[in-house]
Amino acid sequence: DIVMTQTPLSSPVTLGQPASISCRSSQSLVHSDGDTYLSWLHQRPGQPPRLLIYKISNRFSGVPDRFSGSGAGTDFTLKISRVEAEDVGVYYCMQATQFPRTFGQGTKVEIK
Amino acid sequence: QVQLVEFGGGVVQPGRSLRLSCAASGFTFSNHGMHWVRQAPGKGLEWVAVIWYDGSNKYSADSVKGRFTISRDNSKNTLYLQMNSLRAEDTAVYYCAREADAGPDAFDIWGQGTMVTVSS
Numbered sequence: 001d002i003v004m005t006q007t008p009l010s011s012p013v014t015l016g017q018p019a020s021i022s023c024r025s026s027q028s029l030v031h032s033d034g035d036t037y038l039s040w041l042h043q044r045p046g047q048p049p050r051l052l053i054y055k056i057s058n059r060f061s062g063v064p065d066r067f068s069g070s071g072a073g074t075d076f077t078l079k080i081s082r083v084e085a086e087d088v089g090v091y092y093c094m095q096a097t098q099f100p101r102t103f104g105q106g107t108k109v110e111i112k
Numbered sequence: 113q114v115q116l117v118e119f120g121g122g123v124v125q126p127g128r129s130l131r132l133s134c135a136a137s138g139f140t141f142s143n144h145g146m147h148w149v150r151q152a153p154g155k156g157l158e159w160v161a162v163i164w165y166d167g168s169n170k171y172s173a174d175s176v177k178g179r180f181t182i183s184r185d186n187s188k189n190t191l192y193l194q195m196n197s198l199r200a201e202d203t204a205v206y207y208c209a210r211e212a213d214a215g216p217d218a219f220d221i222w223g224q225g226t227m228v229t230v231s232s
Contacts (some may be wrong), residue, residue, distance in 0.1 A: 050222065055134035060214075092157055095217070101147070
C-alpha cells in the first residue's frame with residue numbers, strides 16, 4: 001500500500017498569514033495513464049470532508065483561489081495564501097493512483 | 113440539489129451484521145463510481161471500498177476484505193455496504209462519497225455520515 005505522510009500534523013497560524021502543508025507518498029503517484037492522482041480535502045469539526053484540490057493542482061468548483069496545490073512524483077504541497085477563520089479544521093491528502101486509496105494522517109490548522 | 117444521505121448505522125454487537133445504505137439524488141447516479149470512507153472517533157479518514165459506476169468492478173481495503181461487501185442498485189439510486197462479522201475496530205462514522213468525472217481522486221460529494229458502534 002502507498003503510505004501518505006503529512007507534515008506538520010498541527011499548524012497554528014495567524015489570520016491573514018500563509019500556511020503550507022506537505023504530503024509525501026511512499027512511492028510515485030504517477031499513474032500509467034500519465035496523470036498524478038493526488039487530492040486535498042478539508043474537514044471542519046462535525047462535518048464531512050470536502051474536496052479542495054484534485055490532480056495535484058486543480059481547484060474544485062467554488063474553492064477560493066487562496067488555496068493552491070503543487071508538487072510531483074512523491075512530494076506535494078497545499079498552500080493557503082492568506083488564512084481566514086473558515087479555514088480551520090483538518091486537511092488530508094489522498095492518493096488515487098493505486099488501490100487501496102490511502103489518506104495522510106491529517107494536518108490540523110488552527111488560529112493562533 | 114445534489115446530495116448523498118446515509119442510513120442504517122447504529123449499535124451492534126461484535127460478530128453481528130449491519131447494512132448501510134446511501135441514497136443519491138440530484139445527479140445521474142449510474143454515471144459515477146462510488147466509495148465508502150470511514151472515520152473512527154477522533155481519528156483520520158480510512159478508505160473502505162469502491163464500486164464502479166455499473167457495478168462491474170469492486171475493490172476494498174484489506175481491513176474489511178471478506179467481511180464487507182459494497183453493492184449498488186442503479187434503479188434505486190442507492191449504494192450499499194453489507195458489513196458482516198463486525199469488530200470493535202469497525203466503530204466509525206461511515207461516509208459515502210461520489211467519484212467525480214474529473215478523476216479518481218476527486219471525491220466531490222460526501223454524505224453527512226452514519227455512525228456505526230460495535231460494542232457488547
